[in-house]
Amino acid sequence: MGTDIHGFVECVYDVDEPWAAAIDMDLLYHGRDYDAFGCLFGVRNFAGFRPLAEGRGLPEDVSSAVRAEFEEWGSDGHSPTWISWAELKRVDWSEPAERVDARIHEYRRTEDGWAMYGKSAWSPRVAEVAGLARERDPGRLVRYEAHDWPEGTEWPDGEDRLYRIGRLTRREAIAAESEWQPLWTVMETLASLYGDENVRLTVWFDN
Structure with a gap:
């Protein structure tokens, strides 16, 4: 049984407004990439990365639309977490995993x-x-x-x-030109309009 990712890009359009669901990531990302899941969120982390955003849960100020969508999954949805565009911009993509790959x-x-x-x-x-x-x-x-x-x-x-027997880098886990690129492009565009800290990816997984 495989693991899939779900979630939304969220954004603050105005400093006086709460977070809003900008776009369902299912429209932008169609993959099942365990190396990326592990590198970003610590899920299916066979490659042994230090996860960037593991186990944070839903943001306290998560948008109502995203909370409702997550709750619809019930017990089938697990490992909710989030990462901001500001954090993604600071990633050292040349950083190697903490241990050799389990594969x-x-x-x-x-x-x-x-x-x-x-x-x-x-x-x-x-x-x-x-x-x-x-x-x-x-x-x-x-x-x-x-x-x-x-x-x-x-x-x-x-x-x-x-x-x-090898050890992956973050760039090998999430290549510059990969299925993640449309998602990154949308987040980067929103961040150019509303600020890096005002754009985030909120996700969860199912088995």
């Missing part, structure tokens, strides 16, 4: 060198290449965790494939 990184050789192909929490092929392919029960392989090996540990798999 093995797979690379494929391209004309420009090795390129990330995917990440896997469990792969029978990785177990075989790493020398863990002894049978525990008929047809089953020994389990492993990425943090069982030092960062930088590698296992070549032929000439065109490589497995590596």
Whole structure:
């Protein structure tokens, strides 16, 4: 069962007015990116980031529309939190995760060198290449965790494939050109009109 994100961009249009729901993020973001969820909010944080805005709950002054939408989820909605555009502008996107990724990184050789192909929490092929392919029960392989090996540990798999223990940066979790870009563009535009501290993303998750 996967985890999805929901929420709204909220904005203060006037200093004398309360926060208002500006736009449903479902209109701007259609992904399910666990690296981004972990980097931003500490949800599904397999990559081991220091979350930017974990467990804050709904803002005390959350708009009535956003509160009503969240409450409709009932027990299916969890981990509500928020982050302002001012905070997002201050992020050091080159900052690495606090620990190595809990998944093995797979690379494929391209004309420009090795390129990330995917990440896997469990792969029978990785177990075989790493020398863990002894049978525990008929047809089953020994389990492993990425943090069982030092960062930088590698296992070549032929000439065109490589497995590596690695650590992601925030930019690798949320690339400049990614599914998040439309959301960032809207927040940046609103912030240029009403101020960085007057624009925020309020979110929650479901399973």
